[in-house]
Amino acid sequence: MKIALIQMNSQPNRDHNLAQAKRLMLEAMVGKPDLIVLPEHFDWMGGTADQKRAAADRVPGGEAYSLIQSFAKDNSVWIHAGSLMERNSSAGTIHNTTIVFNAHGEHVGLYRKIHMFDITAPNGTVYSESAIVTPGDDLLVYEFNGYRIACAICYDLRFSRLFDRLASEEVDIFILPAAFTRQTGRAHWEVLCRARAIEYQAYFVACGQCGTYSMPTGKRRETFGKSLVCDPWGAVIARAGHHPCVLHVDISPHRLTEVRRLIPMASHRVSMDGRKVQVRAKGR
Secondary structure (H helix, E strand, O other): OEEEEEEEOOOOOHHHHHHHHHHHHHHHHOOOOOEEEOOOOOOOOOOOHHHHHHHOEOOOOOHHHHHHHHHHHHHOOEEEEEEEEEEOOOOOOEEEEEEEEOOOOOEEEEEEOOOOOEEEOOOOOEEEHHHOEOOOOOOOEEEEOOEEEEEOOHHHHHOHHHHHHHHOOOOOEEEEEEOOEHHHHHHHHHHHHHHHHHHHOOEEEEEEEEEEEEOOOOOEEEEEOOOEEEOOOOOEEEEOOOOOEEEEEEOOHHHHHHHHHHOOHHHHOOOOOOOOOOOOOOOO
16 A cells, blocks of 8 residues: 655645645655545644634635645545644634545544643643543444555644554544644654554554744744654654655555464554552561
């Protein structure tokens, strides 16, 4: 299966972002991909909380939703639409939402990000996603071209129990749209992506934002880029740099079979449910 990752540099400007997404998707079509993957917040990055609320898209029917739906139908290609800001029925909040469309432009399913990015970065920058975003509840695994594909978004990457639950559904590919910060990306991006591929013997497709975007303070925040794809052995088989681009990769079911035969983890995995943990006080 051929996959095209669209690495973007989104801004607090919907028209700019959608034009960039369409241009890069058209560029990707030259390689005749079966599946296109967009990054987290392909429709909007930065801005104030009020601007984000105003820019939040209707699902279905919003501008970003409709663009991706039409592109999938017009070009007969599946699209894993990174994530967009979905208007929430609850006052004052939005969802961070992945939408998947098939090659007929039909809505296959959606996943709303569960883990909220509320941290203080090493340089003192405060991120508070939960101030505006309401987390989702349900997980999504969909089937395409004989593969079972699971959804996660950005900060979800750090939570192995999420991937353990998804892997229990016999997943072959994890897809993670992201907007990792420059600092956390340098330290953790590749090692976490490779770890998830290795421990669950699946392909890991991580499509990120790159470059900088503006904030209301006038300062600019920097995203990490470096979109990548790991095979089920944990080898990085495709990697982007720090600029907007299209990253093409071919994946093979034979590689999944080979790795799973070499180390048959599925048959070795033992349930930890109900097992007691002995915690002993350390002597002085």
